[in-house]
Amino acid sequence: MKKQNSDSPVFELEKVSYYYRNQQALEDISLKISKGERLIILGANGSGKSTLLKMLDGLYFPSKGSIKAFGVKIDADFFQNEENFYDFRKKVGFVFQDPDVQLFSPTVWDEVIFAPLHLGFSNSEVLRRAKTALKLLDIEHLKNRPPYLLSGGEKKRVALATVLAFNPEVWLFDEPTASLDPRSQSRFLDFLDTLSDRGNTVVIATHDLSIVEDMADRVLVLSEEHKMVRLGKPMNILEDIPFLSKHNLVHDHRHKHKKETHKHLHIHVTDHEHKD
Numbered sequence: 001m002k003k004q005n006s007d008s009p010v011f012e013l014e015k016v017s018y019y020y021r022n023q024q025a026l027e028d029i030s031l032k033i034s035k036g037e038r039l040i041i042l043g044a045n046g047s048g049k050s051t052l053l054k055m056l057d058g059l060y061f062p063s064k065g066s067i068k069a070f071g072v073k074i075d076a077d078f079f080q081n082e083e084n085f086y087d088f089r090k091k092v093g094f095v096f097q098d099p100d101v102q103l104f105s106p107t108v109w110d111e112v113i114f115a116p117l118h119l120g121f122s123n124s125e126v127l128r129r130a131k132t133a134l135k136l137l138d139i140e141h142l143k144n145r146p147p148y149l150l151s152g153g154e155k156k157r158v159a160l161a162t163v164l165a166f167n168p169e170v171w172l173f174d175e176p177t178a179s180l181d182p183r184s185q186s187r188f189l190d191f192l193d194t195l196s197d198r199g200n201t202v203v204i205a206t207h208d209l210s211i212v213e214d215m216a217d218r219v220l221v222l223s224e225e226h227k228m229v230r231l232g233k234p235m236n237i238l239e240d241i242p243f244l245s246k247h248n249l250v251h252d253h254r255h256k257h258k259k260e261t262h263k264h265l266h267i268h269v270t271d272h273e274h275k276d
């Protein structure tokens with residue numbers, strides 16, 4: 001990649017807006033993400049989280065404003081250059097919200113070797129990486145199965161393995177904990193810790209508040225009007241219940257006690273615990 005500067009932020013967004021034809025998805029986002037940072041993007045359905053991740057992955061380009069990755073502007077011209085394209089794809093991995101859009105090979109094994117093979121690793125390295133990825137995600141037993149016949153959570157783990165197999169320095173996760181059972185969730189959180197210990201940059205879009213405190217250095221909150229309404233420390237945001245409620249990140253929870261219905265705000269801290 002040309003003019004790359006190791007001191008540059010991993011991503012630098014300047015006044016970025018995005019529209020799908022006339023449908024607004026992001027409005028005026030300015031943000032820097034540093035190397036090794038763990039950033040969580042919070043926002044209600046439709047606020048623009050997935051769109052923002054896709055822009056960081058160079059799948060969409062800003063309708064207004066600009067994005068730099070590793071100090072270089074990423075736009076259509078940038079990706080026209082083959083060297084830039086492969087260099088960027090090796091460095092940045094994306095685990096999609098919906099694994100069905102990510103998985104297309106006849107077997108899980110084919111799926112996991114696909115990226116390292118196409119990114120130019122040697123055959124022995126491809127084998128080593130694919131085996132390690134299957135082992136780490138505990139899906140060796142699914143190796144010969146067609147991905148489209150797996151359960152939602154199994155597909156999610158295969159999708160993670162496909163990225164792990166090329167081991168990028170930047171990881172973009174869209175709703176990673178959705179559809180994972182408690183053991184897989186816990187393993188996934190351990191996996192995030194490992195990435196973080198290794199100095200990887202991690203950006204996660206979610207509305208799962210239970211992962212925010214442990215997994216984020218900073219939190220960005222998008223409003224339902226697609227604007228950045230907060231960028232700050234996890235605890236300052238988690239403790240601001242009126243703010244979370246306003247942006248549809250906590251809900252009014254109804255309980256029935258005998259014949260009475262109680263209604264009060266809830267923040268989900270873990271799967272089993274509620275903090276009022």
Ligand SMILES: Nc1ncnc2c1ncn2[C@@H]1O[C@H](COP(=O)(O)OP(=O)(O)OP(=O)(O)O)[C@@H](O)[C@H]1O
Pocket residue numbers: 020023024025043044045046047048049050051052097
């Ligand atoms: N392909 C598309 N064409 C038109 N509009 C789209 C498209 N994809 C998303 N949108 C719209 O853009 C806005 C942002 O969508 P996005 O998928 O980024 O939200 P999100 O925060 O990821 O939501 P969710 O929590 O449901 O995953 C929404 O209003 C959505 O309807």
Ligand SMILES: [Mg+2]
Pocket residue numbers: 049050051097174
């Ligand atoms: Mg989304």
